[in-house]
Amino acid sequence: MEIEIATIGGYEEVGRQMTAVRAGDDIVVFDMGLNLSNVLIHDDIRTEQMHSLDLIDMGAIPDDRIMNDLEGDVQAIVPTHGHLDHIGAISKLAHRYDAPIVAAPFTLDLVKEEIQDEGKFQVQNDLIEMDAGETMPIGDRCELEFVNVTHSIINAINPVLHTPEGAIVYGLDKRIDHTPVIGDPIDMKRFREIGREGQGVLCYIEDCTNANKKGRTPSEAVARSQLRDVMRSLEDYDGGIVATTFSSHIARVTSLVEFAEEIGRQPVLLGRSMEKYSGTAERIGAATFPNDLGMYGHRKSVDRAFKRIMNEGKENFLPVVTGHQGEPRAMLTRMGRGETPYELDDGDKVIFSARVIPEPTNEGQRYQSERLLGMQGARIYDDVHVSGHLSQEGHYTMLDALQPQHVVPAHQSMKGFSGYVDLAAKQGYNLDRDLHVTSNGNVIQLV
Numbered sequence: 001m002e003i004e005i006a007t008i009g010g011y012e013e014v015g016r017q018m019t020a021v022r023a024g025d026d027i028v029v030f031d032m033g034l035n036l037s038n039v040l041i042h043d044d045i046r047t048e049q050m051h052s053l054d055l056i057d058m059g060a061i062p063d064d065r066i067m068n069d070l071e072g073d074v075q076a077i078v079p080t081h082g083h084l085d086h087i088g089a090i091s092k093l094a095h096r097y098d099a100p101i102v103a104a105p106f107t108l109d110l111v112k113e114e115i116q117d118e119g120k121f122q123v124q125n126d127l128i129e130m131d132a133g134e135t136m137p138i139g140d141r142c143e144l145e146f147v148n149v150t151h152s153i154i155n156a157i158n159p160v161l162h163t164p165e166g167a168i169v170y171g172l173d174k175r176i177d178h179t180p181v182i183g184d185p186i187d188m189k190r191f192r193e194i195g196r197e198g199q200g201v202l203c204y205i206e207d208c209t210n211a212n213k214k215g216r217t218p219s220e221a222v223a224r225s226q227l228r229d230v231m232r233s234l235e236d237y238d239g240g241i242v243a244t245t246f247s248s249h250i251a252r253v254t255s256l257v258e259f260a261e262e263i264g265r266q267p268v269l270l271g272r273s274m275e276k277y278s279g280t281a282e283r284i285g286a287a288t289f290p291n292d293l294g295m296y297g298h299r300k301s302v303d304r305a306f307k308r309i310m311n312e313g314k315e316n317f318l319p320v321v322t323g324h325q326g327e328p329r330a331m332l333t334r335m336g337r338g339e340t341p342y343e344l345d346d347g348d349k350v351i352f353s354a355r356v357i358p359e360p361t362n363e364g365q366r367y368q369s370e371r372l373l374g375m376q377g378a379r380i381y382d383d384v385h386v387s388g389h390l391s392q393e394g395h396y397t398m399l400d401a402l403q404p405q406h407v408v409p410a411h412q413s414m415k416g417f418s419g420y421v422d423l424a425a426k427q428g429y430n431l432d433r434d435l436h437v438t439s440n441g442n443v444i445q446l447v
Contacts, residue, residue, distance in 0.1 A: 009062030018062035026139035034088025061089035081156035082110035091118035100126035106155035150177035152388030166202030181251035204404035209389035212419035240314035240348035247273035260318035271322030272297040324354035326365030336372030346377035
């Protein structure tokens with residue numbers, strides 16, 4: 001059986017992930033993502049109303065025209081998790097393919113919201129919910145399997161396409177976490193089984209976000225402990241405390257809510273994406289929040305919440321807001337510019353339970369946000385966080401578990417691939433033989 005891999009997006013940058021695997025006449029597409037940086041760099045861009053070709057031209061979504069070179073039919077579109085760099089282009093591209101969208105429950109709910117918000121295209125693909133540990137047939141000779149992984153969002157999976165020539169493991173995005181705050185630990189047992197059963201692993205496509213970082217990525221339990229320590233150290237502070245984190249990081253949001261109550265403050269979730277992700281997680285039963293927890297997304301309701309906080313006393317509340325990357329329209333950025341009813345005073349605390357995504361646009365926006373907050377007297381607690389991606393020791397562990405015949409680094413620029421190339425070389429892989437460093441728009445023929 002011929003096996004080809006089309007590296008469509010995410011092989012020259014962090015974002016707009018899209019990969020297609022052809023096994024004989026059957027094709028599976030993994031991820032259809034957005035490059036947020038190429039959107040945020042423009043003022044007042046509303047992608048919902050834009051045509052896919054315009055978004056392709058500005059580098060915001062994958063250029064999927066290479067799919068015309070693959071001789072087969074798409075049988076499934078499979079997003080690995082609900083981050084926008086993996087699902088943000090589904091509403092623009094999925095309608096081109098007569099194939100269902102297959103995803104874990106939380107991811108599928110977020111995909112539904114993306115489709116509902118779409119203003120340009122009608123996406124009518126069937127939506128199929130599949131849990132980790134389940135399988136579905138792909139054509140007559142292949143099978144799709146979901147393996148549970150841990151990441152900075154709930155319900156993340158690594159899909160595996162089982163073919164007669166061996167398994168194709170699509171390894172974006174994960175860390176090896178044996179003590180997650182929400183959900184099950186990563187299923188390393190299943191990865192080891194896949195590496196040793198049948199024909200083994202023909203190819204492993206790997207997320208290289210932290211491949212230049214030594215050591216291992218800590219568990220979310222470590223971030224939770226750090227966050228509790230910071231929050232308890234502020235227990236006696238009688239001024240304003242504001243926290244920000246990834247809206248999609250439900251485990252972190254639940255920790256912030258819990259610790260706010262521990263120190264006698266009422267948590268309030270503010271911002272459109274904060275309301276969206278937490279509301280979705282609660283609705284499908286993936287997370288539990290207090291009955292009286294306020295979640296406000298629309299501008300007017302957010303400003304009413306801020307006015308209530310100011311009237312009843314900042315010392316009684318913990319606003320958990322959007323804006324950890326300094327996004328221009330996010331709540332924290334507006335607070336820094338003095339555009340909300342919430343007034344920052346000298347000594348007020350701002351907790352960034354997130355790191356800066358290492359990309360120039362984000363770094364510049366985050367720097368500006370912190371400067372604006374500092375000019376109003378705020379004190380910054382930075383990087384109370386652990387990454388959702390493997391560091392070097394995690395990559396060694398995965399290569400040892402899977403023992404793939406071929407490896408394809410993904411989810412980075414050429415510079416970002418360098419650490420992974422070095423560590424894969426130490427494991428016996430050679431460039432252009434079984435280690436395939438590629439770019440967007442290429443096809444790798446494995447069999």
